[in-house]
Structures are given as C-alpha cells and as structure tokens.
Amino acid sequence: MRIKSMKIFRIAGMTVLVSTLLAGANAGHAQETNEVEQLKRQLQQMQENFERSQREEQAQINALTQKLEAFTQVQAATEEKQKLTAQLAAEMSGAPTNAPVALEKQPWSPSNPLTVARAGSAYMNMSFDAMMAVGGSTMSDPSAQLQLGDHDPIKNGFSLRNAEVALDGAVDPYFKGFANIVLKLDKDNQTEIELEEAYAQSTSLPGNIQIKAGQFFAAFGRSNAQHPHQWAFVDAPIMLTRAFGPDGLRSVGTQGSWLVPLPVYTELTLGVFDGEGSTAFGFRNPGDPDAFGVNRFHGRATINRGLRGPQDLVYVPRISSSFDLTDEQTIVLGASAAFGPNDTGASASTQIYGVDAYWKWKAPDAHEGFPFVSWQTEALYENFQVGGDPTAPTPLPAETLHDWGGYSQVLWGFHPRWVVGLRGEYAAGNAGAFDAQDVFRGERERVSPAITFFPSEFSKIRLQYNYDHGARFGDAHSIWLQLEFLLGAHGAHKF
Amino acid sequence: MKTTFALILTTLLLAAPAHAKLNVVATTADLGAIAKEIGGDAITLTTLAKPTEDPHFVDAKPSFIVKLNRADVVIEGGAELEIGWLPALLDQSRNEKLAAGTPGHVICSKGVPLLDVPATLDRSRGDIHAAGNPHYIIAPSNAKIVAQNIADALAEVDAKNAETYRANLQKFAAALDAKIGEWQNTLAPFKGASIVAYHDSWPYFARDFGFKIDLFLEPKPGIPPTPAHLAEVIFKMKSENAHVIIVDPYLNRRTAETVARDTGAAVVDVTQFPGGLKGTDGGYIQLEDYLVNALAKALAENK
Numbered sequence: 001m002r003i004k005s006m007k008i009f010r011i012a013g014m015t016v017l018v019s020t021l022l023a024g025a026n027a028g029h030a031q032e033t034n035e036v037e038q039l040k041r042q043l044q045q046m047q048e049n050f051e052r053s054q055r056e057e058q059a060q061i062n063a064l065t066q067k068l069e070a071f072t073q074v075q076a077a078t079e080e081k082q083k084l085t086a087q088l089a090a091e092m093s094g095a096p097t098n099a100p101v102a103l104e105k106q107p108w109s110p111s112n113p114l115t116v117a118r119a120g121s122a123y124m125n126m127s128f129d130a131m132m133a134v135g136g137s138t139m140s141d142p143s144a145q146l147q148l149g150d151h152d153p154i155k156n157g158f159s160l161r162n163a164e165v166a167l168d169g170a171v172d173p174y175f176k177g178f179a180n181i182v183l184k185l186d187k188d189n190q191t192e193i194e195l196e197e198a199y200a201q202s203t204s205l206p207g208n209i210q211i212k213a214g215q216f217f218a219a220f221g222r223s224n225a226q227h228p229h230q231w232a233f234v235d236a237p238i239m240l241t242r243a244f245g246p247d248g249l250r251s252v253g254t255q256g257s258w259l260v261p262l263p264v265y266t267e268l269t270l271g272v273f274d275g276e277g278s279t280a281f282g283f284r285n286p287g288d289p290d291a292f293g294v295n296r297f298h299g300r301a302t303i304n305r306g307l308r309g310p311q312d313l314v315y316v317p318r319i320s321s322s323f324d325l326t327d328e329q330t331i332v333l334g335a336s337a338a339f340g341p342n343d344t345g346a347s348a349s350t351q352i353y354g355v356d357a358y359w360k361w362k363a364p365d366a367h368e369g370f371p372f373v374s375w376q377t378e379a380l381y382e383n384f385q386v387g388g389d390p391t392a393p394t395p396l397p398a399e400t401l402h403d404w405g406g407y408s409q410v411l412w413g414f415h416p417r418w419v420v421g422l423r424g425e426y427a428a429g430n431a432g433a434f435d436a437q438d439v440f441r442g443e444r445e446r447v448s449p450a451i452t453f454f455p456s457e458f459s460k461i462r463l464q465y466n467y468d469h470g471a472r473f474g475d476a477h478s479i480w481l482q483l484e485f486l487l488g489a490h491g492a493h494k495f
Numbered sequence: 496m497k498t499t500f501a502l503i504l505t506t507l508l509l510a511a512p513a514h515a516k517l518n519v520v521a522t523t524a525d526l527g528a529i530a531k532e533i534g535g536d537a538i539t540l541t542t543l544a545k546p547t548e549d550p551h552f553v554d555a556k557p558s559f560i561v562k563l564n565r566a567d568v569v570i571e572g573g574a575e576l577e578i579g580w581l582p583a584l585l586d587q588s589r590n591e592k593l594a595a596g597t598p599g600h601v602i603c604s605k606g607v608p609l610l611d612v613p614a615t616l617d618r619s620r621g622d623i624h625a626a627g628n629p630h631y632i633i634a635p636s637n638a639k640i641v642a643q644n645i646a647d648a649l650a651e652v653d654a655k656n657a658e659t660y661r662a663n664l665q666k667f668a669a670a671l672d673a674k675i676g677e678w679q680n681t682l683a684p685f686k687g688a689s690i691v692a693y694h695d696s697w698p699y700f701a702r703d704f705g706f707k708i709d710l711f712l713e714p715k716p717g718i719p720p721t722p723a724h725l726a727e728v729i730f731k732m733k734s735e736n737a738h739v740i741i742v743d744p745y746l747n748r749r750t751a752e753t754v755a756r757d758t759g760a761a762v763v764d765v766t767q768f769p770g771g772l773k774g775t776d777g778g779y780i781q782l783e784d785y786l787v788n789a790l791a792k793a794l795a796e797n798k
Contacts, residue, residue: 173594176586204591208564259564259589265557322557327545330556362554364545367745368717369552416719416747456717457579458618492583495555 124169124177127488129229132160137466137478143187145439145473146466149236150246151184151228153480160185162228164196168491175200178216178491180227196227197250208259218249218316219257219269220336221356221378230493232376232411232421233450234464234482239405239427242440243352243382245281249338251314265322275314275340276307282350282384283314283340298441299396299434300389302343314340322495332358332495345387345398354380360495372413379406386432396433401441403429417455423448436472443471458486517653520566522577523550524768525632526603526641528779530570532667533645537656541566546770549745555580563588566599568652570645573604576629598651603641607631610698621715633767633786634699635675638779642667674780678704678787685794689737691728691760693746696767700786710737712750720750732758738797739790741765744772763793 136156139146143154151162161184168178180197199214217225223240240248253273260266275283284305287297295302305312320334338352360374381404388398405427413419425446435441450464461483468476517538521527527542534540541562544553550572563569563584571577585593592599609627616625631637646664650657686705690697693712701708710731714724731737738760742751751762765786770776775785 170595201586203586204594205589206591208589210587210589259560259587261564263561265561267557324556324558330554330558332557360554365547365745366552367549367747369549369554456618457622492555492579492581494583494587495557 122169122489124167125489125491127166127486127490128163129166129484129486129490130160130163131228131482131484132158133234133480133482134158135478135480137476139473139476139478142478145470146468146476146478147235148238148241148246148439150248152235153482155187164227164229166227166490170203171200174202174204176203177201208261210257210259211254212257213254215252216250216255218251218271218273218314218338219255219318220244220249220316220338220352221334221354221380222332222358222376223378224248229484229486232409232419232452233423233448234462234480235448235466237378237407237423238425238444238446239378239380239403239407242403242405242427243282243354243380245278245285247279247281249280249316251275251277251280253313255316267318267320269316269318269320271314271316271318273314273316273340274307275312280314280340282338282342282352282382284312284343286343296392297342297344298384298386298401298432298438299392299394300344300386301392303346303387305341305343305346312341314338328364329359329361330495331360332356342384342386344389345385348385348387348398350385351383352380353382354378368416370413370416370418372411374411375409376411377406377408380404394434399432401429401432403427403441405444417453419452419454421448421450421452423450439472445469460484517568517649517656518566519568519570519649520562521570522553522581523572524770525779525782526570526572526645528769528782529632529638529642529667530645530649532778533642533660533663534649535659535663537653537659538649544768546766546768546776547744549743550576550768551579553577553580555583557587559584560587563593564590566590567592568599568601568648569593570601570603570648572629572632573602574607574609574626574629574631575624598648601644601648603644604629604631605644606640607637610702611695621713622717624716628695628698630696630767631699633697633783634703635671635678635783636703637699639668639671642671670780674783678783681787681791685791688739688794689732689735690790691732691737691740691754693740693742693751696743697741704787707735708741710735712740712754719747725750725754729754729757732760739763739793741790743767759797761793761797763789765789 131151133153134157135153137146140156142156143152147154153159154161163183165181165183166179168176171177177200178197179195182194182196184192186192195215197214197216199212199216202209202211205211219225221240223231223237224244236246236248251273253271253275255269255271257267257269260268273280276285278285285297286295286302286304288295290296307313316336316338318334318336320332322330322332324330334356336354336356338350340350342348342350356376356378358374358376360372362369362372366372382402384401384403386396386399386401389396405425407423407425409421409423411419411421423446425448426444428443429441432438432441446469447467448464450462452460452462454460462481464480464482466476466478466480468478470476517534518541519530519534519538520541520543521530522542523544524542524546527540530538531540543559543562544550566588569585571581591597594600604626609629609631611624612627613620613623613625616623632641642664646660649660653660682704687707689707689710690701691710691712692708695711695713695716697708700706710728712720712725712728714721732754738758740751740755740760740762742748742762742764744764744766748762748764754760755762764772766772766775766782768775769778769782771782772785775782
C-alpha cells in the first residue's frame, strides 16, 4: 500500500516537471531545438532511472517476502516437530496421547497476598472445622448411657468433641488424597487426637472402577461415612453406635467400587478392612479393661486372635442406587453388610446388615438451596456371636446376641438459612446374659426435634432437645446448643 | 439370576449407540445454549442445573454422576461458580476424559477478564469468589469468548467435525455482532442509568451496556437483606435516581417489591439463564433480547 502510493507520488511529480519544462520551451518560441532534444534526453534518462529503481524495489520486496515465508515455514516445522516428538514419546511410554495441558497460571506480583486458599493456586483444600456444645441432661453423666457417640456432647455444661483439620486434593494425575485429623477434649478437657481418616483414591482406572486405600469410614449406609459436621443432629444415631461403636466403623484397609454402566445410578462397593481395634467395634475389638485390667467386651474377656488369614478381615459389601423421581425429587436406596470375626471367642463372628433410604425435594426456584424437604432412614440388624466366659465375675455362656433398630429423620429447610428437623429412633435386641450391665444393649427410644440456623455456609447454630427412654434408665430429657465454624476451603460433599 | 444378567446385557448393548454423537454435558443453561449453537446436530447435549436454579447451590445428585460418566466433554463456567457441587460429581464420575487439564474439560472463563477479583480473601466480607465474579456469561462480549472456548474444545476432541464447529462459531459470532449493535442502539438513551440488583451478578452486563449496577439488596454477597441495609439502599436510590430493581427467579422477589413500594421503582424479572423466565428459552440471543427490551421498557417508563 505504502509502496504503491509512493509510486503515484513520483509519477505525479514527474508529470508536473515535464509540463513545466514543456511550457518553458513553448514560451521561448522554439528558438533552440537543441534544448528540446536535451530536455527529451533528460526526460528519458529520468524515466529509465525511475523504472530501474522500481525494478530494484520489486526485487527487494520479492527477496524479503521469500525470506519471511522461509522463516515461517521453519517455525511451523519446528512446532510440528515438537508436537510430533511429544506424541511419539507418549506413544512409546504407552501413556494416553492427549497429555494434560498445563493450566494457565496468573503471574504473581508483590501486591498479591500469598495465600494457601486462593482458587487454582493451592495444591489442596485445607480447612479447620470446630464443633462445640453447651447444654445439659436430666442424667448427671450423659456419656454413661445416653450419649454413646464419640462426637456427642459427653457432659453437662460445655464440651468440644470435634475439631478437625481436613486436607484434600489431587496427589497427581492418578490419585486424590484425603486426611482428617481430629482433636477433641475429653471429660477432663485434656486434648485427645486421632487420625480419623487418611486415604488415597484412584482417579484414572478404566472400567468405571475406583479404588480407595488407607484408613477411612466404611461405606455402610449413609450416616456412617459422614463426618459430624454433615449431620443434621448433634449426636450419632443410637443403633449406629450399638452396631459400630462410638467411632463408627472405620479401619485401615482398601475399597473397590464399580459404577455399573446402567442408565440409572448404581454403585457396587466392597471394602476389606483390617478390623482390629475399637474403631472396628463389633469385630476384633479388645474392648475396655475392667477393674482388674482384663479387657472385656459384652462382659466377656477378649482374646487376641491375631490375623490368621483373609478370613479374619472385615468385609463390607454395599449396593446403592439413585434416580430422580421428578426434576425436583431425588431418591437414593442402599443395602449394606459387614462380616468379620470378633475377639470374644476363638471362632466367634459378627454379621451386620443394613438398608437405607434418602429422599429429597428442592424447590425449582430454590434460593441458596432453600426451601427443601428431605427424609432419611436407616435400619440395621446385627448377629453377634459371643464366646462363653466361665471365669467372668458372673459366668457367661456362649450365645448369639441379635440387635435391631434404626432411625428416621425429616428435615425441612423452610426459609433460607433455617432448617427444622425431627428424628425418631428405636433400638432393641434379644435377651443376653450380660444385659443388666451392658450400656450397648436393651431397648431404647429417642425423639429429637432440632432447629438449625446457618448464618452462612461456613457456620451454624443448632438447638436440639432429646427425649430418651431406655429399659435400663427410664426417661431422660436433654437439651443441647451447638456451634460450628469452618475456616478455609473444604471439599464439596456427596449427595 | 440368568434373566437379570440378560437384562443388564441388553441394556448395555442398547446404551452403546448413544455414543455416535459427541456427548456434551454443560453445568448451566447459558453454557448449554452456547454449546448448542456451536455443536448443532453433531452433539447430544445435557444440562445439569435447572435454568431457574441458583447456580451456586445445585445438589450433587447421583443421576448427574451417570451423565458425567458417559460424557465426552464437560463444559463448566469456572471461576468457582460450581465449586460447591461439580468437584464431588467429577470425583465420582470415574471418567478420565473429563480430568482437569484435558480438552474434554472446558473451563469457559479462560481468557475472560474477570471483574471484582478480591485483593485479600476475607470471608467477613461475605461469600466472595477468590477468582473474581463468576457471572460473566451474560455480557455478550464474554459470550463470544465462551463460544470460542467451546468451539476450540469440541474441535479438538471431535476432529472429524471440527469444520462444523468452526463454521457454527462464525455464524454465532456474526449473529451476536449484528445483535450487539441493535442492543446498544436500544439501550443508548439509558447510558449511565443506575439499576439496583438483588445479588452482585450483573457487573459484566453493566459494563457492556453502560449501566451503573452497584446498589444491591444483599448487604454482602450471600448475606440476606437486613432492614438497616435496605434503608440505606432506598436512601441511595433516591440520590442516584435509580428507578429499576432487577431480580433473578431464585431470589426473593418480595424484598425487591418492598423496596420498590418505598421508592416508586419498578421490579423487573431478569435471568442469566435461557429458560429461566418465560420467553427466554430460545437460546442466548433470545435471552439477551428479552433483557434488553425489558430494561429499555422499564427505564423508559420509570424516569
């Protein structure tokens, strides 16, 4: 464009020059033909000069264009080569060719504060969640019979039974990692610590398979695998503490789950756990020491059976399925079991079976998830074969303890940030020889209305009343006020 | 047992041909509408969140896991919009095609200059978004970037239809460009007008069309209106000469009506999602048409 306009300019300039010269010649009455000839020669020369410079310019342009083309080609070829090299390297190592593309990074400048929680710049979510309660019960020591869960309020007055540090994130392209370290205050306000969960979960196995390994809650029913801050009430359901103990069923082990390729969500899970210790309550649990230092469970002195082979591990199979009844209603159904040996006899074993259901309705134009109504129910049945203990203070026979029970709870999120809930519970069993002294046996009922206010997603205040009735202790009334706060980034929860 | 097995097998075989077209899952209806423009007949599209639903608070329903398990591509808005529900679904989807950083996982905020990026992360200021305001798609200039991101990803994952996607992108961008001129003309008389919103989800729209949307019924993002804050809003509305309050379907219209009564302002129903209101389900351009016309009408009638 520029070259073209220069050319026009030159031609115009020359025309003006020539006209002026010719005009001059006319004015001189053509006295000197020689002069005319000279002018003609000059003009011719100028024309030649001009054409030559034009040719030279064109040649220069051509040369530059060629050079540019060559350069671009080389660059493209280099890029092509690099791409090909990467592809070949991937193919040779057997890795998928669509290698992950690096995520765009925001450059850091001194005006940006250094944080561990800014989205996309941290390797993991890090959160601290604390739950505390104040309240009281008509029973002087609620932890003796009423509140058997490890995270329940355990004494009248103030208690803090769950302060957890949760870490989670991608380990690498193959695993996600999760750790939950729980601190809590015992009855003397001394700090207890436990590694509640620490596991890795696969992210890239074929065939819809996912493997989990480490210490984690068994996928049995709904409540067992949930952390206290996901609960809708301040305490654990009675039947769950009866079957799985104060801590819930968790142990070190591994779990495989398969998302069945069906149009309806269906997941099959099998967990295999070590099953030793009090967090595998109904299994190889040594129990608690009596006044003489003898470990007892359901009154029987326990033996350390050790692990003879795979038959002594705890197996937890589960099937769950879910479908949407309408756009606003979802239902999840599940059935679980847990099998394993227990420490009350050389060949004693335990079988626990459970079914669970969850239904939720959420308004089509819900604001911050409100209003909603949900219903959750679990029912469990346990066979606990206990060995005989003829040397116990009261000699105990070998027998099979059958326990059954469950809970049903309805939640209504009636206004943004406000939820009311009602839970009813029942647990019972057959008669056992040690029942009179066993806090984990005997018929019990409990009704718990609760109201929860969420000032934000990261805090909640809950008021709960419990009416308890037990064959062993009669009636009891308790009221608890709970506060929870969460700091930092906490991973999203399952439905 | 045998019949059950046969049944499962039949279902599996029947389910297989569904993979002939590219299976695309979009988290929200606005992304879905743009994906449909780009993908056309070459894709099957599933949208997870309902257009009337608050996109921050979608339930991580197990049926979504099945949809993601079968997807070739997932399209998310990013900038923490879906942070409360999408990660849990993707974790359980067992679908390597959707892993972070792969072309099958499209994060549409890529290349979008995000507004309101907080200098410090402090939740005492409400539920802030560390990456910036995630409600960017409603600005037509950003819709073009989203369309480009989607077209790039679809072309990469499904190379045999790359030409179709690119052609559809050109078509959509051209249609949008023509419309942008029209919208600007319609709204030209109202440049600089002050509009009140319930939640701070309109800064990009305000920027594109020259509005001033900086009065909110919520005192802080995610914190419900309080009488004291509303009184302040009413006071400011008078001084800023604001006569229009916009409310999304999932927000509390009654609060807006109260403020409107006290100020003589008009409440205008708006949505950022095609299908969120009647007459907006025809796609992104129809939604924008609706918003522009509704606002132009309300601003003309309430001066």
